[in-house]
Amino acid sequence: MIVCCGSGGVGKTTTAAVLALEGARQGRRAVVVTIDPAKRLADALGLETLSDTPTRIEGDWPGELWALMLDTKSTFDALVLKYAPSAGQADGILRNRFYRNISSALSGTQEYMAMEKLYELHEEGGFELVVVDTPPTRNALDFIDAPRRLTHFLDNRLFRWMMMPTRAYLKAAGVATRTLLRVISRGVGSDVVQDAVAFFQAFEGMEDGFRQRAERVLHLLSDPATAFLLVTTPRADALEESRFFAAKLEEAGIPVEALVVNRMHPRFAPAGADQLRSRAADQADTDLAGLYENLADFTLLAEVEEAHVTELSARVHPAPLVRVPFLPSDVHDLEGLSELGKYLFDGDGEPAPVGTA
Ligand SMILES: Nc1ncnc2c1ncn2[C@@H]1O[C@H](COP(=O)(O)OP(=O)(O)OP(=O)(O)O)[C@@H](O)[C@H]1O
Numbered sequence: 187m188i189v190c191c192g193s194g195g196v197g198k199t200t201t202a203a204v205l206a207l208e209g210a211r212q213g214r215r216a217v218v219v220t221i222d223p224a225k226r227l228a229d230a231l232g233l234e235t236l237s238d239t240p241t242r243i244e245g246d247w248p249g250e251l252w253a254l255m256l257d258t259k260s261t262f263d264a265l266v267l268k269y270a271p272s273a274g275q276a277d278g279i280l281r282n283r284f285y286r287n288i289s290s291a292l293s294g295t296q297e298y299m300a301m302e303k304l305y306e307l308h309e310e311g312g313f314e315l316v317v318v319d320t321p322p323t324r325n326a327l328d329f330i331d332a333p334r335r336l337t338h339f340l341d342n343r344l345f346r347w348m349m350m351p352t353r354a355y356l357k358a359a360g361v362a363t364r365t366l367l368r369v370i371s372r373g374v375g376s377d378v379v380q381d382a383v384a385f386f387q388a389f390e391g392m393e394d395g396f397r398q399r400a401e402r403v404l405h406l407l408s409d410p411a412t413a414f415l416l417v418t419t420p421r422a423d424a425l426e427e428s429r430f431f432a433a434k435l436e437e438a439g440i441p442v443e444a445l446v447v448n449r450m451h452p453r454f455a456p457a458g459a460d461q462l463r464s465r466a467a468d469q470a471d472t473d474l475a476g477l478y479e480n481l482a483d484f485t486l487l488a489e490v491e492e493a494h495v496t497e498l499s500a501r502v503h504p505a506p507l508v509r510v511p512f513l514p515s516d517v518h519d520l521e522g523l524s525e526l527g528k529y530l531f532d533g534d535g536e537p538a539p540v541g542t543a
């Protein structure tokens with residue numbers, strides 16, 4: 187299992203798709219769980235709609251390539267159906283307005299459902315490689331915290347308290363609670379509160395199932411068969427978030443197994459920026475001066491990026507580092523994925539292509 191994580195827009199979805207494609211190329215039965223892929227990539231993967239089950243992508247490879255576009259809500263619905271003691275209780279939850287809102291809007295739900303999908307595909311077996319994309323998470327490790335947070339939410343003491351009047355033995359607490367409810371209702375509207383109370387009532391008895399499930403999901407994330415791959419770009423903000431990310435993963439006892447630095451500026455010349463700058467000075471009277479200046483600027487950019495990347499790479503040592511250059515166009519079809527795959531799998535680990543001077 188591979189989890190592709192990293193900050194927003196760095197290339198997680200693209201990398202996840204490349205990895206699954208490579209798996210199929212190496213003869214494996216591979217599946218990729220994508221999250222909000224760009225429309226054109228989704229089309230290329232045959233993913234017109236959100237889905238709960240993988241569809242197969244036909245192609246010229248010895249293995250199998252399957253993909254799905256995570257449907258947070260129906261994954262959550264399936265969990266409810268699984269853990270509800272009766273069909274009636276499941277129905278009560280699925281129809282509840284509060285549930286319908288939180289099942290897609292509660293922060294961390296998308297992260298949790300991505301991990302849930304990973305677990306489910308792992309449990310069902312049949313796949314030899316499961317690659318999971320993660321949502322653009324501002325709060326670095328939402329997807330690791332998410333199972334815990336969701337169960338915590340379901341255990342929410344305030345709501346448990348609000349439910350108390352329904353339990354005969356706690357009738358005594360009823361007056362205070364009803365007063366509190368009235369106050370809250372004034373603030374958010376009584377419908378909202380009624381829906382919420384009904385939701386937590388309907389959820390009664392299911393928290394344990396959810397909690398155990400969340401623990402198993404967490405367990406799978408720290409299983410040696412699960413690898414976390416950190417994707418970043420060499421931009422300062424992305425690198426900063428990646429450092430934070432790597433530290434958080436380490437805290438959680440999860441090693442970064444590989445570092446992919448995407449969209450690096452290529453080095454066009456073996457000469458250093460200073461050298462090129464002095465060549466520009468030598469050619470001051472000719473048109474070449476501007477071109478050398480330009481080359482010196484690009485080279486400086488590549489040098490700075492390389493220095494930053496080396497530092498991050500040292501932090502996640504011994505994870506291998508792969509550099510992927512800025513490609514001339516977006517990666518939106520199988521051809522583009524293959525192109526990117528060359529850097530991920532065929533490279534020799536050296537800095538992005540060095541042209542000849
Ligand atoms: N090396 C590259 N060169 C050029 N374009 C790239 C490269 N890698 C990714 N892209 C493009 O950058 C865009 C963002 O990539 P992608 O969707 O994979 O990022 P993401 O990390 O999944 O983003 P989000 O956090 O929003 O989910 C896409 O349009 C993709 O085609």
Ligand SMILES: [Mg+2]
Binds near residue numbers: 200223320322
């Ligand atoms: Mg993405």
